[in-house]
Amino acid sequence: MNPELLRNLWIELGLPRLIxxxxxxxxxxxxxxxxGGKDIDRVAQAALWLYYAIMLLWGTRRAAASLGEEIANRTWDSQRMSALGPWSMAxxxxxxxxxxxxxCALICLAVLALEGDQPWQxxxxxxxxxxxxxxxSLLTVLLQRGRARAGGRSSSLIAQLLGIVAGVLLSPAGPGLLHLGRIEVSFMVDWYGLEARPNEFFLAAAAGFLVxxxxGVYRALCADLQKRVWPWAWILFSIYTIAFFAGFPDASARTMGIDGLVVAVPVAAVxxxxxxxxxxxxxxxxxxFLLSLKSGDLARAARLMPLWLPSLPLMAGLVLALGLRTDQGDPTRIQPLFHDFLQIADVSVLPATAWAVAAILFALRDLLILLFLNFGKRARNPDLAALIYLAILYWVIPGILGFLGSGWMxxxxxxxxxxGPGIAIGIPLAEVVLMAVLTWRRWRALAPRLASRDLPRAQPHAA
Structure with a gap:
């Protein structure tokens, strides 16, 4: 039997606790x-609420603490040196x-199965x-490994919150949008033109995201246990997620201009x-990573590739495709972008293309902001600081400028x-250049100079 599983079972399932x-x-x-007035339906409803309280509040906390406490107590390194493989550990x-x-949760489900009238799906x-x-929750803690204060209370809290969000989104009630237990039988889900009953469809979708x-937990543990991993998992997951959500717009939605590409762009951005x-x-x-590329060791470069690197061209391609299609679909809005910006008179595209290019540049600027903060010698919670800065840049300041009526700002x-296209593209391009120079200078001052002989010491990560 799995030694890690057996050890945890002995710790968790003591006889007094079972009673x-x-x-x-x-x-x-x-x-x-x-x-509830001695109504048996109230018991089934209480069982459902208690199940989610146990799983989402208590369960996510325990899942995050299963690794977070060991990292904080410095006992995780000894487990990494054991003979357990990543799947057994996961x-x-x-x-x-x-x-x-x-x-405890299965007791609630047993009562719900006996007293409830929900379909099996x-x-x-x-x-x-x-x-x-x-x-x-566990995956979030694993991804936070190697950072400042990893495994502390803040890491466990973030992991718990993300786990709660995932559990709520996949629950039958969803985020208040659907309740599969009370949905009309005549309702059908239209996905890429294929109609399916809601119960079967959402069951298959939830099972897919669970897999x-x-x-993801397995791959993260592979990287933490220094197993060789290749960067195909995140790419396939991104394509899977984008393709899943892009299939929902039906004929009525497409008549309003909402099709698969419109849905795919925000999903790719997220x-x-x-x-x-x-x-x-x-x-x-x-x-x-850069030294591996320079030396021609593409295999090691692929294993060291940053997680965001495949996501950037995927997102940029979809955004640019949406901008170009919008311009071609509405010729009355065509403006001479290249004539105004690059002084090329025989080429013109729509304003939506300028918006798409600007959006890509802003996404690149945000990446450089995160790298700049993380490369600081005294970086303390740089991702949280970057999140606050981005909120100020995208919401607080534009709201003030909108109130003042400063449009070009x-x-x-x-x-x-x-x-105008020149302002739309030129300003974020200048921001990207500025942040690139600052990030490059900070990175050069922080990272030691490595030679090719030091490459075998590189630590790949899961992607």
Missing amino acids: VAPLVIGALFLLAWYV WGKLFGATSYVWY VFLLHPIAGATALAV WALF LYYVAIFADNKDSVRYRW KAVFLPWPLE
Whole structure:
């Protein structure tokens, strides 16, 4: 049997705890039955709410602490030196450290199955949503390895919050948008022209994202245990997620101008920002990556490739495609972009293309801001600082400028093609150049100069 799983089972599932859990949960159900006017449906509803309270509040905390506490107590390095493989370690951490949570949650599911009237597809969504929440929490802690204060309370809190978000989004009730238990039978999900019943469709979709979450935990542990990993997992996950959400616009949505490309652009942008925040922005590893490219060792360069690097061209290509298509679809809005900006009179595109180019430049500027803050010698929570700075740049200052009516100034903080293509593209381009120079100078001053003989010491990470 898996030693890590067995160790956690012995720690978590003591006899007193096994006896206390059904007594306490049974007392809560009895109270719900009495307060609800002795209605058995109230018991089933209480079981559902208690299940998600246990999994999302307690379970995500335990999943994050299964690794976070060991990192904080400095016992994780000894486990990394053991003979356990990444999959055994992932299974033992994810389901062994949360075994008592599952024990309590399964009691709630058993009561819900006996007293509830939900379809079996909806019922299976509950454990899938709970397992995904735990996997996302553990994955977040793994991605924060090697950073300042990794494994502390702040890391566990962030992991728990992300796990709660994932569990809520995959639950049958969703984020308040759908309730599969009460949905009309006549409703059908239109996905790429294929119609399916909501229960079956969302069950398959949730199971797919659960598989990706579990695989993400496995890949992160592979990197932490210094196993060779190749950067194809994140690329495939990004394509999978974009393709999944791009299939929802139906014929009625397309008549309003909302098609797969319109949906794919914000999804790709979200994945890009997830990549730049999740990536371990180590200046030395970046130097190893560039040295590997320079020496022609493409295999090692691929394993050292930053997580955001494949997301940037994917997002940029979709944004540019949307801008070009918008310009071609509405010829009345054509403005001579290249004539105004590059003095080429025989080429003209729409303002939407200027917006697309500006959006790509702003995304590149945001990346450089994160790298600049992470490359500081006294960097302390640089990602949190970058998140605050980006919120100020995108929301606070544009809101003030909008109140003052300074239209052209918005191009400094937002993709803003209304003041002309030259301003829309030139201002963010100048910001990118400035941040690139500052980031390059800080990186050169921080990272040591490495020779090709130092490359075998490089530490790849999961992608």
